[in-house]
Amino acid sequence: MTQDAPMGVGVIGFGTIGTGVVKLLASNADVIASRLGFPLRLARVADLDTARDRGVDLRGAPFDSDANALIDDPAVHLVVELIGGYDASRRLILRALGRGKPVVTANKALLAVHGKEVFEAARRGGADVAFEASVGGGIPILRALREGLAANRIESLHGIINGTTNYVLTQMEQGGEPFEVVLKRAQELGYAELDPSFDVDGVDAAHKITLLASMAFGAEVPFKEVPVEGIRDVTPLDIEMAAEFGYRIKLLGITKRRVDDAGRERIEVRVHPTMIPADSLLAKVDGAMNAIAVHGDAVGPTLFYGAGAGEMPTASAVVADLIELAREVRRGSTGRVAPLSTLPEALVPKPLVPLGELHGRLYLRFTAQDRPGVLSHITGQLGRHGISIESVIQKGRGHAGASVPVVVFTHPASEAAVRKALEAIDRLPDVTAATRVVRIEEEL
């Protein structure tokens, strides 16, 4: 093959993003060729649904349901996997890599759980796997961590990395409406999936923070050990209280490096609703947008912002990966940059910091009967566990026998101590529902 011969792209999964990839390869063919020195050409498409009209011109590229045949097709030099999930996608990616064909995927679930196997297969097959679209949609955050920030020891990363939950929280804030009402409308408008659990329960964000933490800290991060909390329990009152105290609530993926006095390095990796200062840049990220704040020891604070999902933003990341892989293939090079930034042999398991060891300010929402002495029972338990209160607010007054919310902002406290106090408080006869806790992050 000559140096300026076109390179063939096979797309497995002809849904929203696959359609975007097909469109972008056509609409920006000139730009791509001018950056590569040769064209990228759509060679073949596979999807189980071959009947639906996607409204795009495949320009003669074969389209059928046979993904294996696509991988084996000699006209396909680069494989794009966009079907998601764990099983078929894993099998197809391993097949392509086993045949020495580079793979571009947006599949964060697969990589967060089976990344090691996939990256090893890539190494064995002498073919790269690229996955920029798996985190932050069109935001080139993985490339930034791997290359732009490669000189840094990363200190922390805070990300709004799920557009659905950011959209729902933003709408709840703007309309004062409960979660269920906003979610239903988001589903009707196509902002949330019909089965929204991966998004609203924080699983999607956890997949993404697992990959980001591995990349930031050169760590093997066991996805199953990452603490995850979604947004189902966030109420309009929590949002209102946050605003009153100068915060906004965002679902954040958080990862930080911690070094103890003995020099032992551990990492925090977690996903949960978080109160962040309303004047911070992350707090201003509204709707379905994503943003990731990364703090490096040399560069200081950086912020990456953009569309975290959607047809063309995600296609932007997929095609950028195709361009990179095509360039490497033509130069006869593989493995130029390790997929997780740190060389596989240098990746090490780093212990995760247990949630109980976190120390910070917390928002506590108690639900209690509105009668004399209740507040002192609650605050008494907090005091007994060494938790100092900054503010207490009781909103509204219940009718006889009704429950009311009691909100407490603590001074910095040990989370283990708070959990112990809450165990005792939630057993009090006056307390009628489990207490809600929202962590506060002051430094982003």
Ligand code: HSE
């Ligand atoms: N479901 C994701 C989100 C987009 O809501 O951000 C794909 O990663």
